[in-house]
Amino acid sequence: MTAKLALEDGTVFTGTSIGAEGEVDGEVCFNTSMTGYQEILTDPSYRGQIVTMTYPQIGNYGVNESDLESERPHLAGFIVREHSRVASNFRSEGSLADYLKEWGVVAIESIDTRALVRRIRSTGAMRGVLSTTDLDDESLVAKAKASPGLVGRDLVKEVTPEMPCEWQESVSDWTHLSKAEGGGEKAEGPHVVALDFGMKWNIPRHLYDQGCQVTVLPGTSTAEEVLAQEPDGIFLSNGPGDPEPLTQAVETIQGVLGKAPVFGICLGHQLLSLACGAKTFKMKFGHRGGNQPVQRLEDGTVEITSQNHGFAVDEESLPDCLEVTHRSLNDGTIEGVRHREHNAFSVQYHPEASAGPHDSHYLFAEFLKAVGTM
Known part of the structure; x- marks a missing residue:
């Protein structure tokens, strides 16, 4: 045809x-x-x-x-x-x-x-x-x-789950039965609440593998609903489209900052930056692939990363409370930030990438370490 x-x-x-x-x-x-x-x-x-x-x-x-x-x-x-x-x-x-x-x-x-x-x-x-x-x-x-395009559209509402769930599946399980039916063993480590804006399943798998109890909440949840779960840590997931229309998500993040360690990936990185006062912009054609080089500014280490985003954090708008931790070696755009006052950090790329590469898996251990300091 x-x-x-x-x-x-x-x-x-x-x-x-x-x-x-x-x-x-x-x-x-x-x-x-x-x-x-x-x-x-x-x-x-x-x-x-x-x-x-x-x-x-x-x-x-x-x-x-x-x-x-x-x-x-x-x-x-x-x-x-x-x-x-x-x-x-x-x-x-x-x-x-x-x-x-x-x-x-x-x-x-x-x-x-x-x-x-x-x-x-x-x-x-x-x-x-x-x-x-x-x-x-x-x-x-x-x-x-x-066609309406992506700018100004809230696409998260089309992919976020309707109901919370307890995640009980590891990277090695590969069954999905535990997510839907509670088939895995319940972890006994710190309690992480993951805000799902369109989250890839391999993210909660990695959190679970770190020993975390993982509760997945819809990305539309309020700060009060998140804190009612008494989290030891809060995760902000990836998701589709333009971050700037997601005003409720920004308000939620503002309401939980300082209450528990926060870790964001991709859209979660952009939303954390917006919550701190930064702006985002539409990239010319974005970063999408499994071979994107990123430099960790702390020690100069280069990570080969998986990426999928068409928006990025505008460096000129970056507030003093955020410091850049990672940078793209292709175009110099921001690939990671850390809050100078609160226990919160995020990256633009995907350390959980199941198809690879796996250079950035250490970030999940860093999050667990941050949770342990609170």
């Missing part, structure tokens, strides 16, 4: 459908990872985005239940150069194409992804439409121009 991708600048790519029939719109971005496509598909941070994989062949090791980062795919659409017809791996439980169709993900292959990525890098991330039902170029471009 023919499928088309149209960008708001008038560019149209024609390829072949490998997913569900239909039409979706969103911001077209790209990810440079060679592996981890299933983690990308199920990462709630990609809500509202059509993701292009730069690696030319995707799907060769299939899909499985163990590599899910949430219950279902959250991205708007998926773009690859070529999807593998053969899923060859001892862990494979099905093909990528079947998985995309099962979950209603509109996806396209056989387009020049190199040309698409070069255009995004030159022009910046653009709104687009991916369709198997409307194949008229002029109509698709008009729809792309009418």
